[in-house]
Amino acid sequence: MYHKEFHLYHDGRMHKAVVRNYQQQDFAMLVTIQRECFPPPFPPDLLWNEEQLTNHVTRFPEGALCVEVDGELAGSITSLLVQYEPEDPDHSWEQITDSGYIRNHDPLGNTMYVVDIGIRPAYRKFKLGAALMQAMYETVVHMKLDRLLGGGRMPGYHMHAGQLTAQQYVDQVISGELKDPVISFLLKCGRTPVTLVENYLDDEESCHYGLLMEWRNPFKRTT
Known part of the structure; x- marks a missing residue:
């Protein structure tokens, strides 16, 4: 199981942080x-319910991580294993994650798929999202998987949808002309865009689009 302790410097103070697997008491x-x-x-x-969370910690506990700051739970990330074929990338969040219940988790899958990541607003400047993403990358390497994959929300798109297509918006975020709260964060974490997916998630802010993005295991050659 995963357990990492480190220190963060924020607002003139050092804070102790821990990334670990979350459990029922959380x-x-x-x-x-x-x-x-x-x-x-x-x-x-x-939003998560108890049945979903129970599935996370029983079906794939390695993919259920949280982060604490000074002993207080500040965020989490959840994943499952899937068999991903790059030539067939289109899917919805509901399809590939079993609507967050991960009953379709494949222990023999080649890809770790991110179901969800969230950091409490009070801790958004602590760079905890990057710490959780790094923990997932380390788990991908540890498990000898091909990649980490996931569809990123595009919550800034609704403000530009009248002027830009979804692809134009993504292109401008990738080039740095625009910033998106999620896509820009994922790019900074080392994720690489794969394809834009229409009707990925019931999400008005993203106009229901998602950008599929991956991080490939640098110790494995994939096509």
Whole structure:
């Protein structure tokens, strides 16, 4: 199981941080974190429930990570294993994650797929999202998988949808002309765009698009 301790410097102070696998005793706070991270108009039925969280820690505990700062839970990331074929990249979030229940987790899958990542707003400047993503990369290497994959929300797109197509918006975010809260973050974390997916998620801010992005295991050759 995963456990990493490190220190963060923020606002003139050093803080102790821990990335670890989340457990049943964390469920109530994880639900609270989801509500803080994804306020309306994000669909409330897409927030975690106890059955989903139970599946995460029983079906694939290696892919259920959280981060604490000074002993307080501040964020989480969840994944499952899938068999991914690059020549057939189109899918929706509901299809590939079993709507977050991960009952389709494939222990023999070649790809770690990110189901969700969220950092409490009060901790957004601590760079905890990058720490959780790095932990997933390390798990990909440890498990000898081909890649980490996931569809990134595009919550800034609705402000530009009247002037730009979704692809034009993505291109301008990638070039640095525009910044998107999620896509820009994932690019900074080393994720590489794969393809734009229409109707990826019920998400008005993203106009229901998602950008599929990967991080390839540098110790494995993939096509």
